[in-house]
Every structure is written in C-alpha cells, then in structure tokens.
Amino acid sequence: MKAPAFLRRLFRPPLSCEDVNRFIVAYLDDALPDRLRARFEAHLAHCANCSAYLAQYRHTIALVREAEQLPPPPAELADLTLAFLQRHLDAPPPDADAADPS
Numbered sequence: 001m002k003a004p005a006f007l008r009r010l011f012r013p014p015l016s017c018e019d020v021n022r023f024i025v026a027y028l029d030d031a032l033p034d035r036l037r038a039r040f041e042a043h044l045a046h047c048a049n050c051s052a053y054l055a056q057y058r059h060t061i062a063l064v065r066e067a068e069q070l071p072p073p074p075a076e077l078a079d080l081t082l083a084f085l086q087r088h089l090d091a092p093p094p095d096a097d098a099a100d101p102s
C-alpha cells in the first residue's frame, strides 16, 4: 500500500550531493519546481562542498558571459596561431629518433 502524498513529502529523503550536481543547471535557470528548489537549497544550507561548487559554477558562467563581450582577436593572430599549431602537430615528437632502432 502506498503512503499518502503528505506522508511521502514529509519523509522524503534529503537531496544528495549527486542530486545537487544533477539539478544545478535547472536551479540556475530557475526551472526547479518549488518543492525541489526548497530541498536543493536545504542541501546547500548544510553542505559546504555543494555551496562552493554552486559559487564556482556561477563564477564560470559570469566569466563566459564576460568573454562573450570581448571583441574577437585580429584575423592575423588566428592565422599565426593555427600555423604554429599545425607546424608543431606535424612535427615528430622530440625523442622519435632515440626510439627508432634503425
């Protein structure tokens, strides 16, 4: 027999750190239902690790938004960077000769 809804709510287990990780994007998007949001925030109130993780997540989002405001680098810089990478990716590893027995 299934317990009545109010009892299930009353004895609902607290969210785990894994749950917080799973719901963090929905939380930041303000997309969690009220009861889940309350459980999420109850977990944050007693979990320093998840609170720090949420703060770091918010900081990262702010940095990405800030970076989106920056002008793109000059095309010449992108060309030089790609040429540099291509040259180094195509080059044999520094110890290739030492490993080659021929």
Ligand SMILES: [Zn+2]
Residues within 6 Å of the ligand: 016, 017, 018, 020, 043, 047, 049, 050, 051
């Ligand atoms: Zn936690």
